[in-house]
Amino acid sequence: MSDVADRVKKIVIEHLGVDEEKVVESANFIEDLGADSLDTVELVMAFEEEFGCEIPDDAAENISTIKNAIDFIETQQG
Amino acid sequence: MFSLAEKTVLLTGASGGIGGAIARAVRERGAHVGLSGTRVKALQAVASDIGAGAYVLPADLSTPDGVNQLVAAATDALGGIDILINNAGLTRDSLAIRLKDEDWQTVIDVNLTATFRLSRAVLRSMVKARWGRIINISSIVGITGNAGQTNYAASKAGIIGMSKALAQEVANRSVTVNCVAPGFITTAMTEALSTSQTQKLLTNIPTGRLGTVHDISAACIYLASEEAAYVTGHTLHVNGGMAMI
Ligand SMILES: NC(=O)c1ccc[n+]([C@@H]2O[C@H](COP(=O)([O-])OP(=O)(O)OC[C@H]3O[C@@H](n4cnc5c(N)ncnc54)[C@H](OP(=O)(O)O)[C@@H]3O)[C@@H](O)[C@H]2O)c1
Numbered sequence: 001m002s003d004v005a006d007r008v009k010k011i012v013i014e015h016l017g018v019d020e021e022k023v024v025e026s027a028n029f030i031e032d033l034g035a036d037s038l039d040t041v042e043l044v045m046a047f048e049e050e051f052g053c054e055i056p057d058d059a060a061e062n063i064s065t066i067k068n069a070i071d072f073i074e075t076q077q078g
Numbered sequence: 079m080f081s082l083a084e085k086t087v088l089l090t091g092a093s094g095g096i097g098g099a100i101a102r103a104v105r106e107r108g109a110h111v112g113l114s115g116t117r118v119k120a121l122q123a124v125a126s127d128i129g130a131g132a133y134v135l136p137a138d139l140s141t142p143d144g145v146n147q148l149v150a151a152a153t154d155a156l157g158g159i160d161i162l163i164n165n166a167g168l169t170r171d172s173l174a175i176r177l178k179d180e181d182w183q184t185v186i187d188v189n190l191t192a193t194f195r196l197s198r199a200v201l202r203s204m205v206k207a208r209w210g211r212i213i214n215i216s217s218i219v220g221i222t223g224n225a226g227q228t229n230y231a232a233s234k235a236g237i238i239g240m241s242k243a244l245a246q247e248v249a250n251r252s253v254t255v256n257c258v259a260p261g262f263i264t265t266a267m268t269e270a271l272s273t274s275q276t277q278k279l280l281t282n283i284p285t286g287r288l289g290t291v292h293d294i295s296a297a298c299i300y301l302a303s304e305e306a307a308y309v310t311g312h313t314l315h316v317n318g319g320m321a322m323i
Contacts, residue, residue, distance in 0.1 A: 036250070038205065038247060038248070038250075038251070042202070042205065042206075045202070
């Protein structure tokens with residue numbers, strides 16, 4: 001697993017207080033992990049802080065799963 | 079009831095008439111309080127009067143930097159902000175026909191924009207903590223309007239709308255957002271009114287007196303308390319019955 005994936009999962013686990021085994025790449029923040037809209041905004045802000053990048057609103061809208069987040073951050077860093 | 083023990087309060091406009099009373103009241107209930115305003119000497123006077131548990135945090139709220147620095151300084155001094163009371167406010171009165179853009183903007187910037195910016199800045203930690211109180215001082219004029227105060231009325235009405243929207247965003251994190259809307263309160267400003275002006279005012283106030291700063295601080299204490307947990311998006315009118323809304 002990539003370093004980005006690890007860090008993303010760690011943030012999600014901490015923030016949403018969910019079990020590690022639920023935090024798979026296909027997991028949808030809202031449908032699978034019980035997040036609400038404020039959680040998703042907080043997650044995006046936490047990703048921005050962790051990775052020192054900016055996630056514009058239109059990109060953030062498309063980040064609904066763990067994989068979406070990892071992919072977005074990896075392309076930013078790539 | 080209404081204890082604020084162990085809580086921390088960031089209060090703007092603490093160098094003013096109403097702010098001084100709110101500062102003393104929250105401290106009496108056990109909270110530590112950060113006192114903000116632009117006049118350092120006036121803030122120091124309030125702080126030394128209160129004694130331990132009060133911190134002087136000067137800031138000019140008309141700029142984004144002023145707001146950001148204040149939040150950083152307050153978090154440092156208090157170790158976190160549980161309760162934000164946006165009480166700073168100013169007037170630049172003129173009939174609309176002669177109101178300058180500059181005077182419109184200053185009033186909107188300090189009364190409304192700074193209130194939003196400060197609220198936004200404290201929200202993240204409140205949401206994380208699953209507890210918070212934001213109390214915004216509006217005005218009766220924000221509901222009723224007042225000739226000569228288009229800018230001020232707009233800013234105070236804006237605060238009410240903003241508070242309702244914000245309240246909905248954070249209610250399920252146990253963060254409440256409410257307003258207090260004072261009527262005519264006796265402060266240095268209103269003391270300048272002549273007796274005949276005061277008499278005229280009083281005919282419109284069923285209670286038969288002007289409000290005191292304590293009437294306002296008591297409303298703030300209630301909204302800040304644990305007991306008010308189920309009250310959010312509300313505007314508490316403290317106006318002696320002058321407008322019953
Ligand atoms: N008195 C009333 O009858 C009445 C009625 C309805 C609503 N209100 C509202 O109640 C609140 C307090 O009013 P008050 O009667 O206590 O007025 P005040 O004595 O004039 O106090 C106003 C406070 O706002 C602060 N302030 C103004 N501009 C600022 C800026 N650019 N940056 C930072 N702080 C600034 C002042 O700080 P410095 O002096 O240190 O600059 C002062 O502490 C206001 O929001 C007002 O609109 C009052």
